[in-house]
Amino acid sequence: MTTTSALPGSHPAEPLPLPPQELPAALDRLRSTADALAAAVDGVIQGKDETVRLALTVLFAEGHLLVEDVPGVGKTMLAKSLARAVQGTVRRIQFTPDLLPSDVTGSSVWNQERAAFEFRPGAVFANVVIGDEINRASPKTQSALLECMEEGQVTVDGTTWQLDRPFIVFATQNPVEMDGTYPLPEAQRDRFMARVSMGYPSAAAELTMLSEHGATAPLEAVEPVVDVAEVRELSGAVRGVHAADALKQYVVDLVRRTRTHPDLRLGASPRAALHLLRAARSRAALQGRDHVLPDDVQALAVPVVAHRLLLTADALLAGRDGADVVTDVLRTTALPSPR
Structure with a gap:
């Protein structure tokens, strides 16, 4: 027990x-x-x-x-x-x-x-x-x-x-x-x-x-x-920080597209979507906004998602990496429509 x-x-x-x-x-x-x-x-x-x-x-x-x-x-x-x-x-x-x-x-x-x-x-x-x-x-x-x-x-x-x-x-x-x-x-x-x-x-x-x-x-001079x-x-x-339903759908679309990308044998997990939205909220807050923009998601997609991806052997031989795949996905995923 x-x-x-x-x-x-x-x-x-x-x-x-x-x-x-x-x-x-x-x-x-x-x-x-x-x-x-x-x-x-x-x-x-x-x-x-x-x-x-x-x-x-x-x-x-x-x-x-x-x-x-x-x-x-x-x-x-x-x-x-x-x-x-x-x-x-x-x-x-x-x-x-x-x-x-x-x-x-x-x-x-x-x-x-x-x-x-x-x-x-x-x-x-x-x-x-x-x-x-x-x-x-x-x-x-x-x-x-x-x-x-x-x-x-x-x-x-x-x-x-x-x-x-x-x-x-x-x-x-x-x-x-x-x-x-x-x-x-x-x-x-x-x-x-x-x-x-x-x-x-x-x-x-x-x-x-x-x-x-x-x-x-310099490290000794750092004060709390x-x-x-x-x-x-x-x-x-x-x-x-507010995230509109359309923006949440955009995050889901980005993550799901990695799971069918031909260069990957393992795409992003549902945890990646949660982390991407949380990080986007944090970025918006640090910029003084009470709402998340697609720009926040796009700016954080590579650092939040790329390290989770596993590439195929052919993609590795071609010199590609996770950041390249995320960039592809960002380019091919439609932005959320403004209301």
Whole structure:
């Protein structure tokens, strides 16, 4: 029999949508908070405004972010600076081949004084979890995050423990072809709301980095901008952003077209549609709007959907990737008709 528990001080409840009359003021606070968070991160990561904005979109949409690129371009620095700017509990998990699932979720330990087993929480019990180089751990250990990321809970020895909210995983990974890495399981990739690649900085940004990072440690200067209680409240404002029925149908049409695309052997899941709409609501809110536009969906379709797709062997040989397929689908799917 499975029982459900919460650690002392946790807040397992999900944020509720704000009443319509409170939404305008909350959206104003959301924009100002996001601007402050972006400014804090920009002091560490130069020249990556779009990447930072996407990370904030995922944060307030209550999703998880996968940052993928070659070593040394600032993946972990992005995750750490965002974590420092949000005042809450932060844990970092360095994924290595010898990492065990119990290191992530926790385990039951025998307490001799009480003559009973007691639960010792793992590193996943935090508001912000930084999973560094997640694809260096074995698939078994990677799978320890599946329940955490989807349901906000951990089940150990028949007892389910609720995680605190907000609960956000910022994971980094090197490309699969790098030595010593394992491909993420399809179920794991599908739980990340979005994937983003850092890319190399511009020449000007790299020169600034040499000047600033050589004399000081910019990460140490990052101060908390928002606490987890406010993130929870502002996430409720995002849930209150209006999405018309025609726009929801547009999201469904986009996702369903991936399932019949000739270049794919696995299209996007229903979870992808949910994540795309939630991210679109967050993007609209960050821009101060109380309604979602098709532009929001189109801007987020590649980072939200592309990493979930599995291409056929012929498509891979032709040099195509998930982003190419999503671009095709966007081009061939009719926009929702305005009322």
